[in-house]
Amino acid sequence: DTGVSQDPRHKITKRGQNVTFRCDPISEHNRLYWYRQTLGQGPEFLTYFQNEAQLEKSRLLSDRFSAERPKGSFSTLEIQRTEQGDSAMYLCASSMGLAIGIMNTGELFFGEGSRLTVL
């Protein structure tokens, strides 16, 4: 399977614990995105990378959230000191981006998501 893969698919944790999600994008894609989605809502943008550079971050990405893409391939999203409000589906997507200055974006290919439940 050469699609976007995310791990773990489900994570249940206690409030205050740290969690880390991993995303492996489609290999030839240079852009990688993280979104958060709660039940019945559209995905909310968190951050995106072009290669290893983190180009945009949402205000939703508080100081408890950090994302990395150290070698421009896979990415990790870490949430420190989890809160119940962090419970959501965390979606990763990748695309073949154009030059940084270009506003348009190509098709985003999404993974199946990592569902986080904070007790």
Next chain:
Amino acid sequence: TQLLEQSPQFLSIQEGENLTVYCNSSSVFSSLQWYRQEPGEGPVLLVTVVTGGEVKKLKRLTFQFGDARKDSSLHITAAQPGDTGLYLCAGAGNMDTGRRALTFGSGTRLQVQP
């Protein structure tokens, strides 16, 4: 507050009926995409519209991008149970905020009864 508002939020119709979903924003986007998402899966792209006033057809689905590139609509003709899902519009290249990444709408959940 969602930057892109979709209406209606939920729609339940009978097989064979027609429907239209609207996506509205106060911001201008360089392009707009429509995705469909099924439970337990990520969204899947249906179409991208780029030019103001553009109309694209995909079998029974017709997509339109507003002249001012602030709004869009999705019209489904003769809906089928297989059309059931969450429909999401997403704007790229927000000309007002400068954000390049996709901003998704609030979603429209469609249920087509056989």
